[in-house]
Amino acid sequence: MKDRALEWATFADKVVRIAGKKIIEIRRESRIEVAYKNAGEIVTSADLASDQIIREAIASSYPKHGILSEETTDGVWAKNIFEGPLWIIDPLDGTVNYSRNLPYFAISVAIAVDGVVWAGAVHAPDLGVTYVGIRGGGSRCNGEQLHVHCFETLSEAVIGTGFP
Template sequence: MFALTSADFAAEQIICEAIATIYTNHGILSEESTDGVWTKDIFEGPLWIIDPLDGTVNYVRCLPHFAISMAIAVDGVVWVGNVHAPDLGVTYVGVRGGGARCNNEQIHVHRFETLSEAVIGTGFSHDKEKVHPALARVNLLTTHCRDLRRLVAPTIDMCYVASGRLDAHTESLAPWDVAASGLIAREAGAITGHVGSVPANIPLELCGEEIVCANPGIFDELLSLLRSRN
């Protein structure tokens, strides 16, 4: 793990204890207490997927783009997701089949048809050995879209796609990055997919590897572009 703080662990403890007290038979998958090794049985039954502090470096540096992300899934299907960004004063909620909201106001993607005019969010792995593929992705995107943003909190970035502030977001992520924000984005009208194949041991909605989250107008073109470098 990178740049973990006492706040990461304190937030995780508070959230996990609250869940365990009420939902005694539910599983919990939280970023700070997992080894990142996935087996299919982990995702069986009711499971809470939590990122207690997404954007830790931003939090440490007093930058506002950090969030708490929580989702509940059953057998790998996400039913409710919540992303709360306290310094930004926003709370995003998505309910399967019930739409997406920001501060209780319904939100929708910005229907944008031209990739060359799109503003896209992306990010880099903290593992320096994995930086080069991300840089290749950046080089490709900068020549085909209007501009890029790196806010270092992908849960917020995908919610920004949901609310039309960004047109797309793409990078390699973990289940706790995409569980809540992916549902919120899809309920707001976005499409999510993957550049490569999804491993058999991870449910589709919880796979963050090479994820693409975009409004429908540019999704196909963006996915084709990203696959062209493979």
């Protein structure tokens, strides 16, 4: 499965970068259209364009794999279909920041098989960083291996969260 995980990680890396270019183009050309989902969360034309790019790439390369996306789920939740390969997508994480021209947003794609995540990529185009990880193979940022820092106490750590 590790060989497949490397293949999937490479694919995820490629597709998040392609989607990243598209959402930057949409913002640069001032073509952002904003709507609201339930609970008042915003969704933009860039969210939907990124989602479409990623879904079409997956369908083309892995037509038998499932897709679970923040924007379009194809009934995965309702059917509780989590067996086999399932791509998990957040086509534009940080939509509020994106829509306000703040650089803190990303495109996230991962793949799980039977509920176990094997590979994924997160691309923050404005920051120029891409993270890619493989189960059992570590993670990289822009190709450089990442390392975990260990702390003795929680007060030494930095913890953050955000809510819409």
